[in-house]
Amino acid sequence: MEREVKEVVTPVAASDGAGVRLKRSIATQTLDNLDPFFLFDHFGSENPDDYIAGFPMHPHRGIETITYMLDGSVSHRDSMGNAGVIGAGDVQWMTAGRGILHEEMPRAGPRRLDGFQVWVNLPRQLKMTAPRYQDVPSARIPEVARPGGARVRVIAGEVDGVAGAVREIFADPTYLDVALPAGGSLEQPVPRGHTALVYVFQGEVTVGGGAAGGGQAVPAPRLVILGDGDVVRLRAGGAPARFLLLSAQPLHEPAVRWGPFVMNTREEIAQALQELRDGTFVRG
Ligand code: FE2
Numbered sequence: 001m002e003r004e005v006k007e008v009v010t011p012v013a014a015s016d017g018a019g020v021r022l023k024r025s026i027a028t029q030t031l032d033n034l035d036p037f038f039l040f041d042h043f044g045s046e047n048p049d050d051y052i053a054g055f056p057m058h059p060h061r062g063i064e065t066i067t068y069m070l071d072g073s074v075s076h077r078d079s080m081g082n083a084g085v086i087g088a089g090d091v092q093w094m095t096a097g098r099g100i101l102h103e104e105m106p107r108a109g110p111r112r113l114d115g116f117q118v119w120v121n122l123p124r125q126l127k128m129t130a131p132r133y134q135d136v137p138s139a140r141i142p143e144v145a146r147p148g149g150a151r152v153r154v155i156a157g158e159v160d161g162v163a164g165a166v167r168e169i170f171a172d173p174t175y176l177d178v179a180l181p182a183g184g185s186l187e188q189p190v191p192r193g194h195t196a197l198v199y200v201f202q203g204e205v206t207v208g209g210g211a212a213g214g215g216q217a218v219p220a221p222r223l224v225i226l227g228d229g230d231v232v233r234l235r236a237g238g239a240p241a242r243f244l245l246l247s248a249q250p251l252h253e254p255a256v257r258w259g260p261f262v263m264n265t266r267e268e269i270a271q272a273l274q275e276l277r278d279g280t281f282v283r284g
Contacts, residue, residue, distance in 0.1 A: 001194050003190060003229035004208035005216045011223065015221060017055035018118060020106070021045065024066045025199065025223035027119075027257075034195055034225060035250040036171050038063060038262050039119035042201065042221060044070075044128050046112040054105035061272050062098035062127040062262045064120045066175065067092045067104070068155060068164075068244075072113035077283045078102035082133050086115075089138025093166045097129035098124065099272070099281045116199075116244065121253050121262050136165045148235075149184030153177040157220070159188070171248035180205070180235070185235035187243060194246035196226040198234065203241030205234050 009031055011023035026040035028032060034040075045051055052072075067074065068091050076092065077086045079101040086092050086112075091138060094100065096196055106113050122129070136155075144159045156164040159191030166176065171201035172194075178186055180203075190196045200220045207224050209215025210233065217237070218224055228233060234243065259270040275281040 001192075001229040001231075002177050002208060002210055003152045003196060003226040003232040005218070005224055006227040007105060007132060007225040008216070008230045009223040009225065011221055014041070016041070017104075018053035019057065020053060022052040022088055023221055024170040032257070033121070033255065034197060035252065035255075036121040036248050037118060037197070037246070038119065038121050038255070038257065039196065039198075040199065041117045042115040042199070043106075043117070044112065048108040051106040055103060055105045056105075058260055059099060059101050059272075059276060060094075061099045062122055062268075064095045064169065065095065066094075066118045067115065068175070068177070069115040070124065071111050072109055072115070074104050074105045074106045074115070076102060078133070080131055082135070084135060086135075087138070087150060089114055090140065091136040091141065091166060093136065093169070094124070095129065095132040097126065097131045098283065099275070101282055102129045118246065119175060119262070120248060121171070121251055123170060123182065123256060124253055124264050126170055127263060127268075134166055141165045142256065148185055148186055149181045150186040151179045152186070161214055171251075173248040174246060176245040177242070178245060180234070180236035180240060182236055182239050185233065187231060187233050189231050190229070192224070192228060192230045192243065193249070194247040194268065195250050196245070198224040198232070199244040199246070200224070201242055201244070204237050204241050206237065207232070207234055207242050210251065239246045
């Protein structure tokens, strides 16, 4: 069965960290979460004033954060001793588990800053797992050419038997960056029952509608929540288009969010805050 458009979400202007201006589609007043996705941010600007203040040292617990850069770069370091730079085309997949402190600081450069951050919730049994970190340089992300002209960067999941660069993630996620030429199209299987979304960030994409046409035209920048089914069809009009396609298994668990923590109960949030005050939040 074909997945069709369930809802089209217009990103809202938001400010986070020490004053980074971004477009937020999940974790807003109207869309708190899309189980298991608890945040979807698109940051993009040619003006360093919009991002240079960055995200100074802050904690996370109970989630995974995925940062994918299209352009520009972000330097980071964390309480596990990792440090580096996430550049154009690179991915950082960080499992916060029981707790991590990190900083994410965009660097002013000759080029614009453009990228995404997504939070994926962790299930109850993994909320307090050991923190883990996967740094994937652009060169290790496979790119697949599909019939219909689509070029697909496989960050996570599988396309035509090609496995994504990021693996062994609980929610069995798919994370694809798809470029369509003018008139191009993509037909992509998505497991039935998984939450699925499309984020159009360049041009206009027609979502759903079957092989015979129809569907709904969605211009950038918009997030599309897909209805259930096992395949999605996307096509570009008279101009090239680019979008992300994400899907993951929903958890169906109670969730309590407080800033950078997502836990199952209010008591667990209080516990995290207490540990931060006590200096016991990060364990070896
Ligand atoms: Fe963070």
